[in-house]
Amino acid sequence: MSVQPSTEFHPRWYRAPVSTYWWMGSWRYSLFILRELTSVAVAWSVVVTLLLLRALLKGPDAYAHFTHRMQSPLMIALNIIVFCFLLLHTITWFNLAPRAMPVRLGGKRVPEFLVAAPNYVLWVVASAVIAWFVLRKI
Amino acid sequence: MSKPSNEGFFWLLFSAGGVVAAMFIPVHLFLFGLAFPLGWLPQPSYEHLLALARSPLARIYLFVLCALPLFHWAHRFRFTLYDGLQVKHLNEVIFILCYGGALLGTLLSGYLLLRI
Numbered sequence: 001m002s003v004q005p006s007t008e009f010h011p012r013w014y015r016a017p018v019s020t021y022w023w024m025g026s027w028r029y030s031l032f033i034l035r036e037l038t039s040v041a042v043a044w045s046v047v048v049t050l051l052l053l054r055a056l057l058k059g060p061d062a063y064a065h066f067t068h069r070m071q072s073p074l075m076i077a078l079n080i081i082v083f084c085f086l087l088l089h090t091i092t093w094f095n096l097a098p099r100a101m102p103v104r105l106g107g108k109r110v111p112e113f114l115v116a117a118p119n120y121v122l123w124v125v126a127s128a129v130i131a132w133f134v135l136r137k138i
Numbered sequence: 139m140s141k142p143s144n145e146g147f148f149w150l151l152f153s154a155g156g157v158v159a160a161m162f163i164p165v166h167l168f169l170f171g172l173a174f175p176l177g178w179l180p181q182p183s184y185e186h187l188l189a190l191a192r193s194p195l196a197r198i199y200l201f202v203l204c205a206l207p208l209f210h211w212a213h214r215f216r217f218t219l220y221d222g223l224q225v226k227h228l229n230e231v232i233f234i235l236c237y238g239g240a241l242l243g244t245l246l247s248g249y250l251l252l253r254i
Contacts, residue, residue: 079171
């Protein structure tokens with residue numbers, strides 16, 4: 001309510017009009033939008049997980065149907081693109097850590113790649129552990 | 139723009155979901171979306187996956203794996219629409235659709251994991 005200017009003669013704000021396609025102007029902006037779009041790939045991966053859980057709940061036939069559906073060429077093509085976006089998310093997210101949390105040792109700033117590196121190590125270990133659980137024979 | 143209070147909470151969810159998505163989601167999609175369908179690795183049996191999903195730790199893990207990344211998506215996709223398409227007049231609709239979708243997915247994952 002009180003955000004209105006207090007006089008009648010308040011100047012109009014100047015807002016430079018921005019095109020809807022502003023992010024196509026430069027590679028940096030395009031990369032920003034690509035990075036933001038990784039969230040769609042993340043959501044899709046959760047949907048796949050939910051479909052798998054639903055198939056497991058419904059029974060062996062539903063599971064066979066699920067695996068068959070994942071084999072369709074369209075699904076494979078989609079998942080290749082999705083996986084690339086997931087990697088983009090992981091890389092941009094890990095590389096952000098040293099910016100969000102600058103580490104100092106003995107008055108000097110630790111180089112960024114040294115702060116980001118443990119993330120990658122943890123990533124590889126976590127992925128290997130999950131793959132081991134899924135793949136091991138009982 | 140008169141409600142600045144909740145933004146921090148949603149940002150926290152976004153951030154936590156971003157970590158989970160970066161660490162754990164790629165291997166899941168790689169296995170079930172590429173490696174198994176393309177025959178790079180042998181498809182695990184129904185019984186094995188069911189037994190795995192039924193263990194208490196896996197249930198908690200899978201719930202976190204679904205819930206937090208969905209809220210990460212809701213936050214980031216909301217701002218992608220705001221900034222990318224500049225649809226400021228639809229802010230409230232977008233907000234409800236994004237977080238509503240995330241909440242729905244979270245409830246669904248909870249339901250599936252309780253009954254599995």
